Amino acid sequence: LASSLRLPVAKYGGRQTVTVLAGDGIGPEMMECIKRVFSVSHAPIDFEDIELDSRPGAGDASMNNAIIAIERNGIALKGNIETKFDDPTVHSRNVELRTRLDLYANVLHCQTVRNVPSRHKDIDIVIIRENTEGEYSGLEHETVPGVVESLKIVTRRNIERIARFAFDYAVNHGRKKVTAVHKANIMKLGDGLFLRVCKEMAQKEYSQLQFEHMIVDNASMQMVARPQQFDLMLMPNLYGNIISNIACGLVGGPGLVSGMNIGDHYAVFETGTRNTGTSLVGKDLANPTAFLRAGVDMLRYLRLNEHAEMIEGAVVRTLEDRQIHTPDLHGSHRTSEFMDSVIADIEEQMKSKH
Numbered sequence: 179l180a181s182s183l184r185l186p187v188a189k190y191g192g193r194q195t196v197t198v199l200a201g202d203g204i205g206p207e208m209m210e211c212i213k214r215v216f217s218v219s220h221a222p223i224d225f226e227d228i229e230l231d232s233r234p235g236a237g238d239a240s241m242n243n244a245i246i247a248i249e250r251n252g253i254a255l256k257g258n259i260e261t262k263f264d265d266p267t268v269h270s271r272n273v274e275l276r277t278r279l280d281l282y283a284n285v286l287h288c289q290t291v292r293n294v295p296s297r298h299k300d301i302d303i304v305i306i307r308e309n310t311e312g313e314y315s316g317l318e319h320e321t322v323p324g325v326v327e328s329l330k331i332v333t334r335r336n337i338e339r340i341a342r343f344a345f346d347y348a349v350n351h352g353r354k355k356v357t358a359v360h361k362a363n364i365m366k367l368g369d370g371l372f373l374r375v376c377k378e379m380a381q382k383e384y385s386q387l388q389f390e391h392m393i394v395d396n397a398s399m400q401m402v403a404r405p406q407q408f409d410l411m412l413m414p415n416l417y418g419n420i421i422s423n424i425a426c427g428l429v430g431g432p433g434l435v436s437g438m439n440i441g442d443h444y445a446v447f448e449t450g451t452r453n454t455g456t457s458l459v460g461k462d463l464a465n466p467t468a469f470l471r472a473g474v475d476m477l478r479y480l481r482l483n484e485h486a487e488m489i490e491g492a493v494v495r496t497l498e499d500r501q502i503h504t505p506d507l508h509g510s511h512r513t514s515e516f517m518d519s520v521i522a523d524i525e526e527q528m529k530s531k532h
């Protein structure tokens with residue numbers, strides 16, 4: 179993944195500084211989990227914590243500060259920032275961050291985990307979602323009372339680069355089939371362009387890959403009925419949001435899967451379904467897996483593979499072998515028990531290394 183991308187520059191004495199936007203809800207306590215495993219595994223990472231004020235009317239200052247910090251470090255770990263939906267003047271700061279940093283690709287890897295209860299077995303899907311435009315342009319107005327226009331903007335440039343990203347990802351990661359998801363039967367121009375660009379690129383430049391396309395309603399049904407048929411899915415912003423959540427739900431829910439936001443210059447690592455988990459705060463109940471995997475994704479992106487594998491191995495053994503499952507996975511273990519297992523596992527690995 180990182181091979182075609184520039185590595186960030188904020189590296190001092192072999193250590194990488196990473197911006198941390200803990201976000202709302204369980205974000206801050208989950209960030210502490212990440213920091214602990216990084217520390218125990220001696221990952222050469224330093225954290226720059228940025229307070230992002232998510233209160234309505236907080237103004238641009240704290241957002242600008244966050245953006246500048248990510249531009250400086252090149253990399254961020256992020257929790258979800260709550261967006262109130264009862265105030266039309268308050269826009270999502272999560273979306274603002276992704277668009278201002280031009281993080282055009284969202285990448286999720288949804289895979290069933292042995293011994294974690296799920297509705298289907300053997301799911302292994304990569305979802306690549308356009309992350310900056312489409313339905314998320316934020317352009318809405320009420321032309322006359324009772325009539326609202328919500329603009330879905332798509333551009334050939336952005337479709338081309340997300341499609342290229344997805345096909346390259348497939349080639350570099352040994353994926354065989356790419357499924358483009360659309361609604362071109364209804365949105366003939368917008369989704370029509372998306373479909374046409376994907377098709378042409380597949381035929382002309384990636385003939386070694388199998389390519390298919392599917393209308394989003396059928397894709398949703400197929401996901402629920404027979405998800406094993408999918409390998410890599412490529413889609414516009416909103417469909418990507420919804421299909422991602424279906425996929426995460428199928429493999430174990432919001433606590434399990436991480437999501438990467440990648441652009442040509444910066445990368446931001448967060449959880450796949452982007453929840454705040456407000457009701458879980460301080461209860462020692464949240465599943466830290468998704469956040470820990472975001473940390474692992476980040477380490478891999480930074481080519482710190484040894485540390486990534488150590489932490490990932492500890493998480494996998496905690497879930498699969500020791501079956502320490504938090505309530506979201508129908509278990510009765512606590513966050514702290516999960517973390518104790520992960521930390522003990524990493525400490526074991528560190529011992530046998532030295």
Ligand code: ADP
Pocket residue numbers: 203204432433434452453454455456457458463464465466468506
């Ligand atoms: P809320 O903000 O109301 O808590 P969210 O949209 O943030 O809801 O999350 C949706 C659901 O997923 C909630 O039931 C929440 O408890 C659950 N959830 C989110 N993150 C986690 C996690 N890390 N571990 C376990 N459950 C989670």
Ligand code: MG
Pocket residue numbers: 453454455456
């Ligand atoms: Mg929420």
